[in-house]
Amino acid sequence: MLGTETQRHPFLQGLSKHRGAPPTAIVIFGASGDLTSRKLVPAIYNLSVDNLLPPDFFLIGFGRKEMADEAFREAMTESVETYSRRELQKDIWERVCGNAFYHAGGYDQPGSYQVLRERIEGIEKDLGREVQTLFYISTPPSVFQPILENLGSSGLARRHRHSGFASKVVIEKPFGSDLESARELNRVITRQFDERQVFRIDHYLGKETVQDLLVQRFANSIFEPLWNRRYVECVQITVAEDIGVGSRGGYYEQSGAMRDMIQNHTMQLLSLTAMEPPVSLDPEAIRDEKVKLLKAIQPLNLGEKDADVVRAQYAEGLVGGKKVPGYTHEDGVAADSATETYAALRLTINNWRWSGVPFYMRSGKRLARRVSEIAVQFKRPPGILFSDAERFDLASNTMVIQIQPDEGTTLLLNSKIPGLETRTQPVKMHFRYRTTYGSNTPEAYERLLLDSMVGDSTLFIRGDETEASWKLISPILERWESFGRQGMESYVAGSWGPLAAERLLWNNRHEWRRAGP
Ligand code: NDP
Numbered sequence: 001m002l003g004t005e006t007q008r009h010p011f012l013q014g015l016s017k018h019r020g021a022p023p024t025a026i027v028i029f030g031a032s033g034d035l036t037s038r039k040l041v042p043a044i045y046n047l048s049v050d051n052l053l054p055p056d057f058f059l060i061g062f063g064r065k066e067m068a069d070e071a072f073r074e075a076m077t078e079s080v081e082t083y084s085r086r087e088l089q090k091d092i093w094e095r096v097c098g099n100a101f102y103h104a105g106g107y108d109q110p111g112s113y114q115v116l117r118e119r120i121e122g123i124e125k126d127l128g129r130e131v132q133t134l135f136y137i138s139t140p141p142s143v144f145q146p147i148l149e150n151l152g153s154s155g156l157a158r159r160h161r162h163s164g165f166a167s168k169v170v171i172e173k174p175f176g177s178d179l180e181s182a183r184e185l186n187r188v189i190t191r192q193f194d195e196r197q198v199f200r201i202d203h204y205l206g207k208e209t210v211q212d213l214l215v216q217r218f219a220n221s222i223f224e225p226l227w228n229r230r231y232v233e234c235v236q237i238t239v240a241e242d243i244g245v246g247s248r249g250g251y252y253e254q255s256g257a258m259r260d261m262i263q264n265h266t267m268q269l270l271s272l273t274a275m276e277p278p279v280s281l282d283p284e285a286i287r288d289e290k291v292k293l294l295k296a297i298q299p300l301n302l303g304e305k306d307a308d309v310v311r312a313q314y315a316e317g318l319v320g321g322k323k324v325p326g327y328t329h330e331d332g333v334a335a336d337s338a339t340e341t342y343a344a345l346r347l348t349i350n351n352w353r354w355s356g357v358p359f360y361m362r363s364g365k366r367l368a369r370r371v372s373e374i375a376v377q378f379k380r381p382p383g384i385l386f387s388d389a390e391r392f393d394l395a396s397n398t399m400v401i402q403i404q405p406d407e408g409t410t411l412l413l414n415s416k417i418p419g420l421e422t423r424t425q426p427v428k429m430h431f432r433y434r435t436t437y438g439s440n441t442p443e444a445y446e447r448l449l450l451d452s453m454v455g456d457s458t459l460f461i462r463g464d465e466t467e468a469s470w471k472l473i474s475p476i477l478e479r480w481e482s483f484g485r486q487g488m489e490s491y492v493a494g495s496w497g498p499l500a501a502e503r504l505l506w507n508n509r510h511e512w513r514r515a516g517p
């Protein structure tokens with residue numbers, strides 16, 4: 001039996017009637033890839049368990065190598081068994097698998113798209129009704145452009161354009177490798193699709209805690225009055241991973257921390273943390289505010305003295321008690337690589353709310369632990385009453401929104417230690433998703449796949465938004481490219497990053513938090 005209201009997580013109750021997608025065929029380009037197997041197929045499975053897939057749902061895997069439908073279905077089943085957050089329920093899964101097919105073709109071969117089109121039309125004929133097609137581009141970025149162009153020239157992009165069954169396209173990150181390539185990609189997209197058909201994905205926007213940012217900020221009247229330059233000392237955004245580049249050395253060499261994480265995931269966290277309240281929850285209203293915020297960020301100082309950016313590579317070290325190699329000894333990485341595995345930035349937002357408040361961001365691989373958080377550090381009260389440091393251990397009030405793991409919010413306060421004299425110490429108030437809502441909340445890709453099928457673009461990135469972000473990041477990358485390895489810092493794997501990143505904060509008498517709850 002498919003999921004019922006009572007079986008469902010509270011998150012899902014009452015959802016389907018608002019979120020019904022029309023009959024849909026998802027075509028995944030890059031269907032034999034890592035993302036498809038680890039995230040997309042398990043997400044489709046979990047949507048089917050929650051009864052959130054449309055009753056007429058079809059899946060077509062597209063890839064270069066020949067594969068029989070049955071082999072594709074077996075690979076999908078294996079990925080559900082390995083990566084799904086919930087156990088495989090055969091009866092539910094068999095219904096999805098029964099409508100799953102594999103289509104071998106070249107990403108740049110027009111003929112493959114004609115055959116694909118005939119296949120989709122065949123599905124419609126058998127069904128006796130129209131279906132919307134959702135093209136999910138999950139290939140390396142080098143083939144995004146040929147796929148988009150072929151979707152246009154084959155007529156697939158325009159199918160049912162003026163009905164509720166218009167085609168949609170989801171484009172994975174990274175969206176371009178610099179400002180110019182992002183603009184070019186946007187031009188290609190605009191030639192083939194209307195913006196309302198386009199879903200530029202950043203899976204961080206699908207994370208529960210990231211969606212909760214707007215709720216925490218604007219549905220609670222106690223925070224918003226303090227959320228500005230009068231009360232906030234600084235904001236620190238950390239996206240730290242303990243893993244290295246693993247088998248993705250080849251990809252990572254072209255990307256680095258700046259393109260892989262900062263330009264997209266951390267900039268999205270920054271936008272949602274700092275943007276003005278939107279006039280409504282309408283996707284355009286939210287995205288307008290994010291773009292305004294990105295445009296208010298001052299160009300960074302990239303000079304040799306007191307630069308606003310730091311880059312570094314991990315050296316050999318210990319992670320989780322195990323010795324791990326340095327970045328330049330990883331598979332697929334050049335011995336003289338100038339690719340950063342860590343980046344930290346100091347940003348200034350030049351608007352009424354944030355003038356003078358530094359925003360610090362850092363992201364890296366092989367750091368001490370996996371943790372993503374946004375820490376809003378408030379100003380200290382005047383040191384009149386509690387100035388005796390011997391008795392009064394005081395911390396800055398800090399609100400920490402922990403994106404992952406152990407999702408939740410922590411408020412750091414100062415409290416009197418019980419006893420016969422007045423002494424203080426910092427204490428923490430915790431709200432944890434795990435204890436309030438249980439631990440099995442939907443994964444980001446579930447929400448994002450459902451939203452794209454339904455046509456809700458709120459959690460996707462608009463073309464001008466990605467360009468605004470690249471406008472800030474591109475000059476940094478150009479500068480680094482011109483320097484080669486000169487200025488590349490090093491950090492021991494398993495540490496919190498290079499000393500230079502600490503120095504970035506010292507000018508303002510700040511220091512990085514020890515990230516985590
Ligand atoms: P993969 O490297 O696994 O590639 C996906 C598929 O694309 C491959 O199975 C292959 O399919 C095809 N492919 C690989 N290399 C080429 C090439 N040079 N030219 C043409 N086709 C190629 O990628 P991922 O699945 O890891 O990532 C897919 C997209 O998702 C990327 O844009 C990535 O940045 C993004 N992403 C990935 C994440 C992850 O965790 N993996 C996380 C977030 C985003 P075939 O040979 O069958 O055609």
Ligand code: BG6
Nearest residue numbers: 173203204241260261265372404
């Ligand atoms: C991806 C990056 O976008 O995000 C990876 O390409 C990174 O390098 C991953 O590991 C992190 O995602 P998450 O959801 O595990 O924080």
